[in-house]
Amino acid sequence: MALFSSLSKSRALPILAFAGVMLSALTAQAASIKNVRIWPAPDHTRLVFDLDKPTEHKVFSLSNPNRLVIDLDGMKSEYDIDTLPVKDTPISNIRTAVKNGQDLRVVLDLKRAVQPRSFLLKPNKQYGDRLVIDLVYQGAEAEAQKTAPKVVAKTETQSNSRTNSPKATPSTSTTGEKRDIIIAIDAGHGGEDPGAIGPNRVREKTVVLAIAKKVEQLLRNERGFKPVLIRTGDYYIGLRDRTERARKYRADLLISIHADAYRDHRPMGSSVFALSQRGATSETARWLADSENSADLIGGVDGALSLDDKDRVLAEVLLDLTMTATLSDSLKVGQSVLGSIGNVNKLHKKEVEQAAFMVLKSPDIPSILIETGFISNPQEAKNLQNTAYQRKMAHSIVQGIQAHFKKNPPPDSLLAYEKKRKEAENNAYVVSRGDTLSAIAYRQKVSVDKIRKANNLRSDTLFVGQRLHIPRS
Numbered sequence: 512m513a514l515f516s517s518l519s520k521s522r523a524l525p526i527l528a529f530a531g532v533m534l535s536a537l538t539a540q541a542a543s544i545k546n547v548r549i550w551p552a553p554d555h556t557r558l559v560f561d562l563d564k565p566t567e568h569k570v571f572s573l574s575n576p577n578r579l580v581i582d583l584d585g586m587k588s589e590y591d592i593d594t595l596p597v598k599d600t601p602i603s604n605i606r607t608a609v610k611n612g613q614d615l616r617v618v619l620d621l622k623r624a625v626q627p628r629s630f631l632l633k634p635n636k637q638y639g640d641r642l643v644i645d646l647v648y649q650g651a652e653a654e655a656q657k658t659a660p661k662v663v664a665k666t667e668t669q670s671n672s673r674t675n676s677p678k679a680t681p682s683t684s685t686t687g688e689k690r691d692i693i694i695a696i697d698a699g700h701g702g703e704d705p706g707a708i709g710p711n712r713v714r715e716k717t718v719v720l721a722i723a724k725k726v727e728q729l730l731r732n733e734r735g736f737k738p739v740l741i742r743t744g745d746y747y748i749g750l751r752d753r754t755e756r757a758r759k760y761r762a763d764l765l766i767s768i769h770a771d772a773y774r775d776h777r778p779m780g781s782s783v784f785a786l787s788q789r790g791a792t793s794e795t796a797r798w799l800a801d802s803e804n805s806a807d808l809i810g811g812v813d814g815a816l817s818l819d820d821k822d823r824v825l826a827e828v829l830l831d832l833t834m835t836a837t838l839s840d841s842l843k844v845g846q847s848v849l850g851s852i853g854n855v856n857k858l859h860k861k862e863v864e865q866a867a868f869m870v871l872k873s874p875d876i877p878s879i880l881i882e883t884g885f886i887s888n889p890q891e892a893k894n895l896q897n898t899a900y901q902r903k904m905a906h907s908i909v910q911g912i913q914a915h916f917k918k919n920p921p922p923d924s925l926l927a928y929e930k931k932r933k934e935a936e937n938n939a940y941v942v943s944r945g946d947t948l949s950a951i952a953y954r955q956k957v958s959v960d961k962i963r964k965a966n967n968l969r970s971d972t973l974f975v976g977q978r979l980h981i982p983r984s
């Protein structure tokens with residue numbers, strides 16, 4: 512998260528207004544490209560052209576061979592576009608040419624077909640006018656999912672608060688009743704969005720990705736857990752898209768990792784956020800407004816709830832129950848993680864805070880946002896860049912997650928199975944020399960018959976070392 516003082520905003524205003532005057536005076540002249548950045552991601556590559564003013568553009572595809580053509584009217588480039596690094600992108604080569612003596616044509620030679628998408632971005636605190644060209648394609652992961660065997664959905668029978676969840680299609684990691692708990696790890700910001708910026712231009716997007724990757728590595732080695740990274744490199748993912756990805760992975764928890772910033776360099780410490788009640792309520796309304804979302808979400812109850820008007824009240828109640836259960840889980844896991852982080856860093860706030868952050872708005876996936884520290888504080892900025900500190904922070908996050916799920920495992924998870932087995936073991940009595948069934952029953956304050964039934968005993972003869980399950984009430 513990045514907070515900005517109203518002071519710096521009001522200072523920036525006259526400068527912006529002045530720039531606006533300059534811009535209108537220049538509109539008759541040709542625009543120019545000042546810089547170009549490229550952000551490869553697993554499922555798309557983003558090209559960003561820094562422009563000195565917004566301009567008309569056309570984008571179209573050609574096949575045999577695959578090419579993408581970008582036409583920019585009245586444009587010259589001050590940047591050597593042909594030398595842009597194209598490693599890890601579907602682009603094999605970039606060429607530019609001047610058309611009609613004043614227009615610029617950029618041709619991308621492609622290794623595969625892509626779906627182009629383009630839009631202009633208005634100036635922000637970091638950049639001026641930008642033209643964004645996205646080359647969208649199926650990521651390696653999507654290709655793998657296509658070939659993965661389909662698992663037939665089984666009826667959910669647990670009378671658990673989360674049966675309302677839309678998890679109709681079990682993930683391929685499901686093994687009978689002992690599945691892994693799926694943790695979606697989101698590193699905040701990325702690509703064009705650097706997040707907060709600290710001393711020596713240390714960027715939030717960089718340190719949080721490093722911590723997220725360490726959380727993933729640590730969790731991968733923990734029995735009963737399956738971590739998935741939402742963002743794996745330096746590229747941007749929309750906030751709704753991040754929650755969508757967590758849903759696709761059928762995550763049991765989404766953690767979004769950030770670093771705080773403040774205009775004053777003194778504040779420091781970690782904090783954890785869950786969704787606010789107000790954010791939850793408005794999100795319920797949004798999901799209900801989008802009937803497709805609602806059908807998906809409520810479909811988990813009996814698989815075929817229509818959203819006619821008569822079902823509207825029911826839908827609202829069900830959605831509200833899901834959202835309330837999710838928020839309660841978020842607060843619980845948040846408190847566990849906050850307590851654990853308290854062992855490695857000062858806490859900015861002792862309680863889980865609540866805010867209407869977009870990335871926390873999954874109605875059915877408990878979600879927390881972790882502010883690992885203040886990147887605006889020189890000491891914390893230094894810590895957050897330090898590999899050993901990043902590992903310590905990641906370890907404390909993992910411990911908090913584990914502690915929560917050991918206490919509250921999802922019903923069909925391996926951890927739930929092991930918890931049940933342990934409880935059963937604790938209720939076992941080992942027969943020793945001289946024991947009789949009636950003496951054991953008397954001492955354990957249960958009837959002989961209950962012990963017989965609980966252990967399927969055919970006779971009352973016991974042997975030394977025999978384990979008897981003692982039923983409790």
Ligand SMILES: [Zn+2]
Nearest residue numbers: 512699706769
């Ligand atoms: Zn952030």
